[in-house]
Amino acid sequence: MVDFRIHARFRTQPGVFPLLCVVLFVCSNGVAAADDPQLEKGKAIYAKQCADCHGNQGQGVPSVYAEPLIGDLAVSELANYISAAMPEGEPEACVAEDAEAVAAYIHQEFYSIIARVRNQPPTVDFSRLTVRQYRNSVADLVASFQWTNQFGNEQGLEGRYYKSRNRGKDNIAIERIDHVIDFDFGEAGPDPENIKDEQYVISWSGSIFAPKTGYYEFVVDSANGGELWINGGSEPLIDFRVKSGDQTEYRKDIFLIEGRPYSLRLDLNKAKSDKTVGIKLKWKPPHGPEELIPPYALSKATFPEWLIVETNFPPDDKSVGYERGVQVSPEWDDATTAAAIEVADKVLARLDSLIKVREFTEETEPKLKQFCVDFASRAFRRPLSDEVKKLYVDQQFEGAPDLAAGVKRSLLLTLKSPRFLFPYVGSSEFDDYDYAAWMALTLWDSIPDASLLKSAAQKKLVDGKDLQWQAERMAQDMRARSKVRSFFHQWLYFDHFSEMDKADEEHAEFTPELANDLRASLELYINDIFWSESSDFRTLLQADTIFVNPRIAKFYGLGEVDGPLFEKASFEPDQRSGLLTHPYMLAGLAYESATSPIHRGVFLSRSLLGRFLKPPPIAVTPTPPDLDPSLTTRERVAHQTAPVACKSCHGLINHLGFVLENFDEVGRYRTKEGAKSIDASGSYVSRDGEEAKFVGAEELSKFLVTSDEAHQAFIEQMFQYLTKQPIQAFGPEMLGQLHEDFQKNNFNMQRMLVQITLKSAQQRRQARQDQMAKSAAK
Structure with a gap:
């Protein structure tokens, strides 16, 4: 196997959840600033007390600590950890000023992201197509x-109800948009006054949007005959013109790639022998349960046949x-x-x-x-x-x-x-x-x-x-919309929420169908904000609205919703704050019957603030709530992560996750857990060592929308997802320039999409010219 990776990267995969204990490691290249007495002191302490286990350059020692020593804590946090836990077995040997000196040395020379980029500058990877x-x-x-087309805003398929088998325009009895194909017309039919023939046709046409790459199982449920075409072709995907016995349900798989609309045509044929008329069109997508195809996945716009590569890679x-x-x-x-x-x-x-x-x-x-x-x-x-x-x-x-x-x-x-x-x-x-x-x-x-x-x-x-x-x-093209959608799926851990089971005895109504609705609700929320004129990143984190359908509205007590279309509604404005408090996120970052401040804290640390977290060296099984019902979730987590080895990272993780404790494991707001009042206070220590404190989601979101670290984390992760390259490889000034543009453009995410594209291309050209100039000079 040929591996084109040249330099080690500086982030772990955001989707990997540490559970309860993440031990901090630190690293060194052994070079200190000679004119700084504290760094000189730290260098000497490191050589004497740390190098035997971690290597003289922080590269790790295979028989002791094989991992390189890297991390993302502020100097003060790092000093506190060293003072409490290092050297292993005799932490009292490095405390107070000694711990501060070695922490400063480690942080400046090889621990921080700045030091790592300085010591080993990343390069643009030589890459093949993904x-x-x-x-x-x-x-x-x-x-x-x-030819091509654009997926329309009409939610549903264009239905034509003919008076007979003749499909002429002058033979149409009904022409309308049907949002969901779920009809039981009975013996009378859809329009007994105008459709009187014993044989007639109903035809639905348009397109269907595939939100995820994979196999989709389409299901037609009808006692009548007909055909279903998906993505054109000379043969229907499902041909149910000829029945076999009492069969009324027909199924077939088809492979589709995400982010594209595929032509759809469904014909229903009423025969003389048919007593009743009715039909349901369902699907089972790769990421969800079987359901009626929802309106937001349908449009009356038509498309030519896409060539879909089905080969497994x-x-x-x-x-x-x-x-x-x-x-x-x-x-x-x-x-x-x-x-x-x-x-x-x-x-x-x-x-x-x-x-x-x-x-x-x-x-x-x-x-x-x-x-x-x-x-x-x-x-x-x-x-x-x-x-x-x-x-x-x-x-x-x-x-x-x-x-x-x-x-x-x-x-x-x-x-x-x-x-x-x-x-x-x-x-x-x-x-x-x-x-x-x-x-x-x-x-x-x-x-x-x-x-x-x-x-x-x-x-x-x-x-x-x-x-x-x-x-x-290009940024307005449906392909850009598809890529932005995929970025948010990665940024918000969507792939890890595919099986969102909750305890039946406590949440019987939290069904897979409801979880799928919540996923769609969050996607609609993101789409609504990102593709708005302002496209404001701050609104993403602070809006108090939600897209609801009847199932969501009933479960979260939002009143009557007609459906089947999603409606934008106000959602507990005094408690909710944007995507942080969307039920899909809260339920996905929780256990079956309890919340998980750790999962929520890891998400906030990694995705929202861009902090570096290593996977835990050991997995610790959380204490089930019923083993000690007197403790709240916050108290249980604090107790389990109390050991010194855990505090280095859980001091960051826990105090962010605790802020969302007002929301239970299905995302409902609460003020008590059992008989105790919820403590939703938390804090955050930045890389510069500054501490911010907040209580509840609203105060946390206010902090995030003003945080340079949060802005830069969003920019960096979007940049790397779009270009599939590390942002540090584009020069030390790239992140700062994009951050300045972000602020000047009122945190407009669409503008950031364009700026990333332009600046990355321009930097690559400049780098190529510089390389050519160097070669010519030789």
């Missing part, structure tokens, strides 16, 4: 030969909290070969719809060759040179037994080419086409579209004439 980027690129590559590296294509293994190579064959076969089968070629003859040969040229140039994200065209197209036709084989060979060679699979290589000078490729991967995880390539061809990107406009245009 699995998501591969599938998106192929889908958009094939779609570039077709090995998972991408996620060790740093975002997907990276840094490993090339035999398994990955085999997967790209299998995928190339899959794509070539599917493209050949639909050439008629792509370029209007049904037969492979001498007359169609020029058109077939031009298709292969266009396919390769779009896959490679730049026009083909004569030499490249000869290799990837001309030679493949010359040596092929027939034209079909020539097309297939050209497509296979293109899809296996490093020019397609390793898009970050680019040209030596990082030209306009490199700009276009970088922008498309950053905003879309895909290839450039025709407009972006046109700007590149006219050299309007490097000189900036078209750069800003293109970035702003």
Whole structure:
């Protein structure tokens, strides 16, 4: 296996939850500032008392402490921990001023993120396409030969109810948007006054949005006949025109990739023999239970067929909290070969719809060759040179037994080419086409579209004439919306909430369906704020509204909601504060029958404040509430994390998590736990050693929206998710520049999306120019 990771990263994966005890480690490269007496003193103490266990450069000692010594505490917190716990077995040997000196030495020389970046500057990883980027690129590559559309705001499908089997426009009895396909028209039918024929058709059309990549099971429940098409094709996904016995339920799986709308058509045929008319259309998505397809996943807009790569790929590296294509293994190579064959076969089968070629003859040969040229140039994200065209197209036709084989060979060679699979290589000078490729991967995880390539061809990107406009245009595309949506899923731990079980005896009404509704509610909340005109990060953390449907409204006591559409409603404005107090987050960061200040504190520490936390060296099983009913959750957690070894990180984690204790394990507000009043006070010590105190979610959110650490954590994590590269590799000034832009633009998240795209591309060009200048100087 070839591994392209050059430098160790500085963050653990945000989705890994420490449970109860995280032991702090610290690290050293053994260099102190000679003109600072305290650092000199700390260096001497470290060499005498610490180096034997942790290495003279903090690299770790395999037989003692193999882990490198890194952390994220303020100097004062680090000194307190050393004074209480180090050296192991005789902590009294390093206390007071000695502990402060060694903490200062460790922190400045090799412990802090600043020291680690200084000592080992990260670089931009040489990367291949991730699995998501591969599938998106192929889908958009094939779609570039077709028409396109945008997923509409109408929630539901367009229903046409015909008077008979005749589908003429003048034979429509009812034409409307149906939000959910859940009908029991009985014997009378949908419109007995206008639909009187014994045989008639009801047809629903539009598109369905796939929120997650994976297999979707579609379910049609009807005593009548009909067909269901998903994502076009020549054959229906479910054909229930002919019944078998008393069968009324029909199921079929289909693989879909996230963030895209797929054409949907459902026909219901009323036969003479049918006594009643009715139908339900359901699905079981990869992330949730079987349910009626909800309105927010449907639109009346139609789309051409997407080419979906179904080949299984090995998972991408996620060790740093975002997907990276840094490993090339035999398994990955085999997967790209299998995928190339899959794509070539599917493209050949639909050439008629792509370029209007049904037969492979001498007359169609020029058109077939031009298709292969266009396919390769779009896959490679730049026009083909004569030499490249000869290799990837001309030679493949010359040596092929027939034209079909020539097309297939050209497509296979293109899809296996490093020019397609390793898009970050680019040209030596990082030209306009490199700009276009970088922008498309950053905003879309895909290839450039025709407009972006046109700007590149006219050299309007490097000189900036078209750069800003293109970035702003691309940020409004549905592919950018999909990537932003995926970022929030990662940032908010959505994948870890897939099975949100709660104790039946206490919360019988907290069903998988309700959990799925809450997930949709939070997605709608984020979408509503992010894509608003202000797109204000502060509103994300402070709004007191929620999107509700009847099931959510009933469970949380929000009054009557008609449904089935989600409605925006005020939600306990005196207690709630944005996504911090959304029931989906609170319930996901909790146990079945108790809250979890630790899970909530880890989320706040890592995602909201960007703090570094290592996984615990040991897993400690939480004490069940019924073992000591007299204790509150806060008291139990404080007791279990009281050991010195735990305090280094739980001093940070606990005091953030405790602030959300007013919300129980299903996200309901409470003032008491058992007979005791809730203590929702907490605190936070910044990296600079400044302490902030707050009581309750509202005070915490007010602190977060004014915290530079929170702003920078959001920027850094968005940057790294978009570019799939460490922000430190783009220079020490990048984070500061983006933070300044964020503040100037009133914390507008859409603007930050554009700024990350532009500044990262510009920095890569500058770095390439600097590299060329150095090479020329030699």
